[in-house]
Amino acid sequence: MKNVAVIGYGVIGKRVADAINLQNDMKLSGVCDIISDWRIQNxxxxxxxxxxxxxxxxxxxxxxxxxxxxxxxxxxxKSxxxxxxTPKKIAAQNVAIYKEQNIKFILHGGEKHETTxxxxxxxxxxxxxxxxxATRVVSCNTTSILRTLTALKRADLLDYARGALLRRA
Structure with a gap:
C-alpha cells in the first residue's frame, strides 16, 4: 500500500485525490493547500x-x-x-523540497519538461x-494531440507530424 499526498486541491488536485482514494493499492495520506473556501471544505x-x-x-x-x-x-x-x-511555477519551486525529503513526485502540465x-x-x-x-504529466491539450497522432500512426496513416496548438486564454 503506497501512501500518496496531493499538493494543491484545485481543478486537477481534487480529481487526483478522488482517483487515489478509489485505488486498492494506494492510500490518500492527505491533501495540502492554501485555500480555506468551498473547495477544501469538499x-x-x-x-x-x-x-x-x-x-x-x-x-x-x-x-x-x-x-x-x-x-x-x-x-x-507520511507519504x-x-x-x-499546484499552479504553474509553484510546483517547480516545490521540487527542491521533494528532493530534500527524498520523495518521488509527479508534477502536472504547467511545468517545463526540464523540471523533471x-x-x-x-x-x-x-x-x-x-x-x-520524478515525472511530469503532460497537459490535457498535449494529451489530446498525442492520442490523435498515436491513433493515426498505429493505423499507418502518419509518418511525420508538425503542428501548432491554438487555444483561448
Missing part, C-alpha cells in the same frame, strides 16, 4: 486529511473550522509519493516512467 466532507502549505493558510483554515493535521513537510513524511497539482527530465503520457511512454523518481 475535501473535509470526504474525510480527507487536510494539511496547510503555509502558517497563514493553517490559521485561515482553522478560523473556518477546518481541522488541520499539520504542514506540508509533515504530510510528506511515499507526492502528486503536485521526463514527460509522461500513458499512451506513449508508460514503460519509460517505471521506477523514475
Amino acid at each position: 475535501a473535509v466532507r470526504k474525510n480527507y486529511n487536510i494539511y496547510a502549505a503555509t502558517q497563514d493558510a493553517a490559521d485561515n483554515m482553522k478560523s473556518e473550522g477546518i481541522s488541520v493535521k499539520g504542514n506540508m513537510q509533515e504530510l510528506l513524511k 511515499d509519493l507526492v502528486v503536485d497539482c 527530465g521526463h514527460s509522461f503520457s500513458a499512451e506513449n511512454n508508460y514503460k519509460s516512467a517505471l521506477n523514475l523518481n
Whole structure:
C-alpha cells in the first residue's frame, strides 16, 4: 500500500485525490493547500486529511473550522509519493523540497519538461516512467494531440507530424 499526498486541491488536485482514494493499492495520506473556501471544505466532507502549505493558510483554515493535521513537510513524511497539482511555477519551486525529503513526485502540465527530465503520457511512454523518481504529466491539450497522432500512426496513416496548438486564454 503506497501512501500518496496531493499538493494543491484545485481543478486537477481534487480529481487526483478522488482517483487515489478509489485505488486498492494506494492510500490518500492527505491533501495540502492554501485555500480555506468551498473547495477544501469538499475535501473535509470526504474525510480527507487536510494539511496547510503555509502558517497563514493553517490559521485561515482553522478560523473556518477546518481541522488541520499539520504542514506540508509533515504530510510528506507520511507519504511515499507526492502528486503536485499546484499552479504553474509553484510546483517547480516545490521540487527542491521533494528532493530534500527524498520523495518521488509527479508534477502536472504547467511545468517545463526540464523540471523533471521526463514527460509522461500513458499512451506513449508508460514503460519509460517505471521506477523514475520524478515525472511530469503532460497537459490535457498535449494529451489530446498525442492520442490523435498515436491513433493515426498505429493505423499507418502518419509518418511525420508538425503542428501548432491554438487555444483561448
